[in-house]
Amino acid sequence: DTGVSQNPRHKITKRGQNVTFRCDPISEHNRLYWYRQTLGQGPEFLTYFQNEAQLEKSRLLSDRFSAERPKGSFSTLEIQRTEQGDSAMYLCASSFGPLVDTQYFGPGTRLTVL
Amino acid sequence: DAKTTQPNSMESNEEEPVHLPCNHSTISGTDYIHWYRQLPSQGPEYVIHGLTSNVNNRMASLAIAEDRKSSTLILHRATLRDAAVYYCILKPNFGNEKLTFGTGTRLTIIP
Numbered sequence: 001d002t003g004v005s006q007n008p009r010h011k012i013t014k015r016g017q018n019v020t021f022r023c024d025p026i027s028e029h030n031r032l033y034w035y036r037q038t039l040g041q042g043p044e045f046l047t048y049f050q051n052e053a054q055l056e057k058s059r060l061l062s063d064r065f066s067a068e069r070p071k072g073s074f075s076t077l078e079i080q081r082t083e084q085g086d087s088a089m090y091l092c093a094s095s096f097g098p099l100v101d102t103q104y105f106g107p108g109t110r111l112t113v114l
Numbered sequence: 115d116a117k118t119t120q121p122n123s124m125e126s127n128e129e130e131p132v133h134l135p136c137n138h139s140t141i142s143g144t145d146y147i148h149w150y151r152q153l154p155s156q157g158p159e160y161v162i163h164g165l166t167s168n169v170n171n172r173m174a175s176l177a178i179a180e181d182r183k184s185s186t187l188i189l190h191r192a193t194l195r196d197a198a199v200y201y202c203i204l205k206p207n208f209g210n211e212k213l214t215f216g217t218g219t220r221l222t223i224i225p
Contacts, residue, residue: 002157033212042201042215043158056211091157101205103150103213105157 002026004106006092012112013082020078021109025094032075033103034067035091036060043091049075050097082113118202123220126192134187134219136202141182144206148213149176149187151198158201158215161187197223 003026013019025032030051035043046065047057051072061067064082069075079086089110093103119137126132138147148163162169162176164185169176175188189196201218 002159004157031211035213035215040217042199042217043213045212045214048211058212093157097211101211102160102163103158105159107155108157 002104004094004104006106006109010110014114018080020076023075023092029094029096031095031097033093034077037089084113087113120202120219125222127224129191132189132192134200137184139183145204147185148203148205150201153198192223194223
């Protein structure tokens with residue numbers, strides 16, 4: 001257990017529905033990252049926050065995806081109008097940064113879109 | 115981002131040392147070499163990182179070639195719990211916060 005928690009651990013939804021995932025980072029970490037991982041591939045970066053500011057977004061993060069970190073603590077990742085191609089593991093990580101930038105990952109949320 | 119090349123898979127016997135190679139011929143002077151591993155059904159886990167000198171920690175050792183174009187992660191005595199996908203990642207010290215994962219090396223430990 002790295003101290004990063006994600007909920008839910010599994011989510012099954014029907015195409016077209018909206019889903020929201022939550023990530024609680026290690027409490028003193030000011031940086032929070034979201035990644036997506038499909039079967040057989042390494043994780044792909046989606047976005048990252050420093051405190052409450054979203055500083056970088058990947059081109060993978062389409063208009064249907066939105067992430068927030070309202071008080072610089074927990075974060076949510078929402079996917080609107082889910083598609084079957086959104087099925088993946090969504091991973092959250094946090095780090096103290098910038099001089100100590102080891103990222104600590106949560107267990108992930110596995111999304112299955114039917 | 116500079117690219118790394120790793121073998122898709124490797125096998126090793128339990129209780130023997132394991133040497134996991136990584137090639138990164140286009141590494142720049144500010145790139146650190148990071149290794150993470152991902153155990154089955156878990157998120158990635160930090161293993162070790164270095165810049166130029168060899169590094170040791172409780173999990174592993176990192177040997178970096180003198181020209182920095184390759185590196186080797188060394189597990190001194192593999193156990194079944196070391197079976198995982200190992201990722202070699204180049205990351206600049208500043209200005210690029212994300213980790214860029216490849217497909218890594220799947221390490222199988224034979225009892």
